Amino acid sequence: MADVERARQMVAKACHWVRLHPDRWQRLKDFCGYLMDEGDLIQRGNVYELARQYGLDVMLASEFRRDHNLWSVLSRYMVMERPALLSAIRFRETPVDEVDLVAYWRDIVGPDEFVAGSLAEARRVWDVQRGAR
Numbered sequence: 001m002a003d004v005e006r007a008r009q010m011v012a013k014a015c016h017w018v019r020l021h022p023d024r025w026q027r028l029k030d031f032c033g034y035l036m037d038e039g040d041l042i043q044r045g046n047v048y049e050l051a052r053q054y055g056l057d058v059m060l061a062s063e064f065r066r067d068h069n070l071w072s073v074l075s076r077y078m079v080m081e082r083p084a085l086l087s088a089i090r091f092r093e094t095p096v097d098e099v100d101l102v103a104y105w106r107d108i109v110g111p112d113e114f115v116a117g118s119l120a121e122a123r124r125v126w127d128v129q130r131g132a133r
Contacts, residue, residue, distance in 0.1 A: 007095035014073035015108035036088040083126040
C-alpha cells in the first residue's frame, strides 16, 4: 500500500511539473520523437548524453538524469499520447502502473490528448498499429 501511495505522489509531482513547465514538456516530447525517428533507444540514463550528442537542450535532459521518478511518469504519459514511442522507450512494471494517470493529469494539468488511458493500453494500441503496417 505504501508503494502505491508513493506512486501517487510521483504522478502528482510529474503532473505539477508539466503544468508549471508546458514549454519544457513539449521540448521533451519533441526530443523523444526525434530520437525515436533516429532509431535511438530512449532511457532516462541516456537522454542527457543523447541531448549532448545531438546538440539539444542539455539542461532539460539533466532534470530527468537526476530524477528517475519524474522520467518514469512522464515517459508513460508520452507513450499514452504517442504509442509509437514504445519502439524506443522500454518500461519496467512499477506501482505507477496502478495509478489512474489520466485522472491525475486531468485534475492537475487539464485536458489531455491521450490515445491510450494507460501504459498497458498504449502497448495494445502500438501492437495494433504495428500489425496494420
